[in-house]
Amino acid sequence: MTTQPKEQQPPARFWSVDDVDAMDFDPVMEELLHEDSMTRIKLPHGEGDAWVAAKYEDVRFVTTDPRFSREALVGRDVTRLAPHFIPLDDAVGFTDPPEHTRLRKTVAKMFTARRVEQLRPRAQQIADRMLDGMEQAGPPTDVMEHLNTPFSLAGISELMGVPEEDWPKIAHWARRVISASHGRAVSERAKEEIGAYFDALATARTDDPRDDVVSAMAAAELDGELTRKELVAMAVLMEISGTNSVRFNSSNMVYLLLTHPEHLARLRAEPEVLPQAVEELLRYVPHRNAVGMARVATEDVPYGGITIRRGDTVYVSYVAASRDPERFEDPHRIDFDRTGNAHLAFGNGPHYCVGPWLARMECQVMIGSLIDRFPRLRLAVPPEQIAWRRGELIRGPEALPVTW
Numbered sequence: 575m576t577t578q579p580k581e582q583q584p585p586a587r588f589w590s591v592d593d594v595d596a597m598d599f600d601p602v603m604e605e606l607l608h609e610d611s612m613t614r615i616k617l618p619h620g621e622g623d624a625w626v627a628a629k630y631e632d633v634r635f636v637t638t639d640p641r642f643s644r645e646a647l648v649g650r651d652v653t654r655l656a657p658h659f660i661p662l663d664d665a666v667g668f669t670d671p672p673e674h675t676r677l678r679k680t681v682a683k684m685f686t687a688r689r690v691e692q693l694r695p696r697a698q699q700i701a702d703r704m705l706d707g708m709e710q711a712g713p714p715t716d717v718m719e720h721l722n723t724p725f726s727l728a729g730i731s732e733l734m735g736v737p738e739e740d741w742p743k744i745a746h747w748a749r750r751v752i753s754a755s756h757g758r759a760v761s762e763r764a765k766e767e768i769g770a771y772f773d774a775l776a777t778a779r780t781d782d783p784r785d786d787v788v789s790a791m792a793a794a795e796l797d798g799e800l801t802r803k804e805l806v807a808m809a810v811l812m813e814i815s816g817t818n819s820v821r822f823n824s825s826n827m828v829y830l831l832l833t834h835p836e837h838l839a840r841l842r843a844e845p846e847v848l849p850q851a852v853e854e855l856l857r858y859v860p861h862r863n864a865v866g867m868a869r870v871a872t873e874d875v876p877y878g879g880i881t882i883r884r885g886d887t888v889y890v891s892y893v894a895a896s897r898d899p900e901r902f903e904d905p906h907r908i909d910f911d912r913t914g915n916a917h918l919a920f921g922n923g924p925h926y927c928v929g930p931w932l933a934r935m936e937c938q939v940m941i942g943s944l945i946d947r948f949p950r951l952r953l954a955v956p957p958e959q960i961a962w963r964r965g966e967l968i969r970g971p972e973a974l975p976v977t978w
C-alpha cells in the first residue's frame with residue numbers, strides 16, 4: 575500500500591489521553607478544533623499514527639465518504655486508545671455498506687422513535703420502582719447505584735429479551751468489555767462469555783420467539799439475512815452500548831444539572847423543556863475520552879490542503895465536533911434554547927448509533943422522574959469531591975452521592 579513519505583506528513587502529536595475531571599473539555603480536543611486542517615495523532619496503544627478530524631465539517635466528511643472504510647480496519651493493529659478492540663470481529667462497527675446496511679436492517683424496526691415511544695410507560699414504571707428504592711434507602715445515597723446503572727441495564731435488557739435473573743451477569747461482562755483498565759485478556763474473556771450467552775439466547779428464541787430484539791434477529795437468521803456470528807456480535811454491541819453509554823451519559827447529565835442550579839430550576843419550572851434540555855446535554859457531555867473506532871482510507875483522498883493516503887488510519891471526534899465554534903454559537907455554554915442543535919453525540923453517517931431514540935427516551939424518563947420525585951435534590955458532597963472514572967473509554971462519575 576502507498577503511504578505518504580513521512581516528511582510530507584504533518585508530525586503526529588502524541589495524545590496521552592490524560593484523565594479529565596468532571597465535565598471539563600479535553601484541552602487536546604480544544605487544540606484540534608483550532609488547527610487549520612486535519613492533523614495527525616498517536617494514541618497509547620497499537621502501531622503507527624493516524625489522522626484525526628475534529629471540526630464539524632471534517633467529521634461529517636470522513637463519516638459519509640465511502641472511501642473511508644471500517645472493514646479495512648479488521649486485522650490491523652492501528653494506533654488506538656484501548657489495548658483491545660471493543661466489538662466482536664463480525665460486528666456492524668467493522669462492516670461497510672452494503673453488508674452494513676443488511677445487518678442494520680435486521681434491528682432497525684425495533685429502535686424507531688415510534689416503537690421506543692411505546693416503551694415509555696414501561697420505562698416510567700421501572701424508574702418509579704427504582705426511585706421508591708432510593709427513597710427507602712434515604713439520603714445521602716448514590717443516585718447512580720439506585721437509578722442510572724440499574725435503569726440503563728433494565729431498559730436495553732428488556733428490549734433485547736434478556737431475562738431479569740441474568741442482568742447481573744450481563745452487567746459484569748459489559749463493564750469488563752468496555753474497560754481499558756482491566757487489560758486485554760480480561761476484556762477478551764468477557765467478550766467471549768457474553769457472546770456465548772447471546773448465542774444460547776438466540777437458540778432459545780429461535781424455538782420460542784417473543785416480542786424482543788433477539789427474537790427479531792433470530793427470525794432474520796432463519797430467513798438467511800444474517801449469520802449467527804453476526805447476530806451474536808450485534809447483540810453484544812447493542813447490549814453493551816445500551817447499558818454503559820446511557821448509564822454514564824445520564825449520570826453526567828444529572829451531575830451537570832446539580833452543578834448548574836439555574837438550568838435545574840428552569841427544568842423544574844418548565845418540565846416541557848425536558849426533551850430539548852436532554853438534547854443540549856447530549857451535545858455538551860464529553861461522552862468519551864479521545865476517539866473511538868478508526869476508519870482506513872481505501873484510496874488517496876485529497877482534502878482541504880492535505881492528502882490522506884490509501885491505507886492511512888483516520889479518526890473522528892464526535893465530542894469535539896459537537897463543540898465546534900464554527901457550527902455552534904458559544905459552544906461551551908449549556909443553552910436549552912439552542913436552535914438547530916444538530917450535534918454529533920450519536921455519530922454520523924452509516925454508523926450512526928442504533929439506539930438514539932432509546933437513549934433519549936431513557937434519559938428523559940430518568941431525569942424527569944428524578945427531579946419530580948425529589949424537589950430538593952442536591953449533591954451530598956462538594957462537586958470537587960466527586961470521584962471520576964480513571965483510564966477508561968467512557969467518561970463519568972464513579973458514584974454520584976445526593977441528598978434531598
Ligand code: HEM
Pocket residue numbers: 666667668678730811812813815816817819820823824861866867892918919920921922924925926927928929930932933
Ligand atoms: C447516550 C447514549 C449513547 C451515546 C452517546 C451513543 C453514541 C454512539 C456513537 C457516537 C456511535 C457511532 C460510533 C461510530 O461512528 O462508529 C454509536 C454507535 C452505536 N450505538 Fe450508540 N450511543 C448511545 C446509546 C446507545 C444505545 C441505547 C444503543 C442500543 C441499541 C446503542 C447502540 C449502538 C450500536 C449498535 C452502534 C454501532 C452502529 C454501527 O456501527 O453501525 N447506543 N453510538
